[in-house]
Amino acid sequence: MSKWFISGFADEIDPSLDRQLEALAEFGVEWVELRAADGVNVSDFTPQKRREVREKLLAAGVRVSSIGSPIGKIPLDEPFQPHMERLKRCLEVQKELGAPYLRMFSFYPPQGRRPEECRSQVLERLSALLEEAGRWDAVLLHENEKGIYGDTAPRCLDLMEALGGPRFRAVFDFANFLEVGQPTWEAYQKMRPYIQYIHIKDADGEKKIVPAGRGEGRVQDILADLAAAGWEGFLSLEPHLVDFAGLAALERDPQKRAAMDGKTAWHTALTALRDILSTIPEAG
Numbered sequence: 001m002s003k004w005f006i007s008g009f010a011d012e013i014d015p016s017l018d019r020q021l022e023a024l025a026e027f028g029v030e031w032v033e034l035r036a037a038d039g040v041n042v043s044d045f046t047p048q049k050r051r052e053v054r055e056k057l058l059a060a061g062v063r064v065s066s067i068g069s070p071i072g073k074i075p076l077d078e079p080f081q082p083h084m085e086r087l088k089r090c091l092e093v094q095k096e097l098g099a100p101y102l103r104m105f106s107f108y109p110p111q112g113r114r115p116e117e118c119r120s121q122v123l124e125r126l127s128a129l130l131e132e133a134g135r136w137d138a139v140l141l142h143e144n145e146k147g148i149y150g151d152t153a154p155r156c157l158d159l160m161e162a163l164g165g166p167r168f169r170a171v172f173d174f175a176n177f178l179e180v181g182q183p184t185w186e187a188y189q190k191m192r193p194y195i196q197y198i199h200i201k202d203a204d205g206e207k208k209i210v211p212a213g214r215g216e217g218r219v220q221d222i223l224a225d226l227a228a229a230g231w232e233g234f235l236s237l238e239p240h241l242v243d244f245a246g247l248a249a250l251e252r253d254p255q256k257r258a259a260m261d262g263k264t265a266w267h268t269a270l271t272a273l274r275d276i277l278s279t280i281p282e283a284g
Helices: 017-027 047-060 081-097 115-135 153-163 174-179 184-194 219-228 262-277
Strands: 004-008 031-034 063-068 101-104 140-143 168-173 195-200 233-237
Touching: 004 063, 004 262, 017 047, 017 262, 031 233, 047 081, 063 081, 063 233, 081 101, 081 115, 101 195, 115 140, 115 153, 140 153, 140 195, 153 168, 153 184, 168 174, 168 184, 174 184, 174 195, 184 195, 184 219, 195 219, 219 262, 233 262
Parallel strands: 004 031, 004 233, 031 063, 063 101, 101 140, 140 168, 168 195, 195 233
Antiparallel strands: none
């Protein structure tokens, strides 16, 4: 039987960490993918903020499934050393909060350059990030984000075959693949051996983000296949159903979301996921 845990980006509920934790308790969710607390990105946490967040999480009985870092979400022609320092701050947060993973990306090609032309530079930078992460005994998870080098299944697979191992694995994001025209089942077949973590969001034929199961991501099919194979891990909700605080800083072209508050949107996404899981007996 599979052993799955529901987590998610609670900063989409509300910027306030206190309100995030109140909602998670109400929803019966015991894990969070920590991206921001009280409007502060994890990469900007001070030592005092780390301690404050840790104490609140402990008091609420909520654990961190992954640090939702912004590492690798910059153009390749931006200076690298300041970004390395940002990684170190994220690794400090990961260590203090006891998170098993740190989510990251594989850089935006500079304007006018094709991704294939950037491969060597991408691998060089990722190798440096992985070397630093190794000093912290950390596991980095690459997310297939729209517009970065690793946004399609073939290029994600390329990264895994070149650098993959126990300390470099894949996040599978349904909607992000759909946004770049990548069929999710095809992506899943390529990436299945490397999938360590799953982001739950779906997209329809117009590439609009919708709750899981209401789009073209074949979420139920893929989760059922994983369950049958005995896959274990986190299903992390990233609803993206409303314009939440900080969205503009996360997305290059944020689309207009439905007129509902963050808590309602999160609960909508959670209910959709639980409905899907109720149809998969092996999903425990």
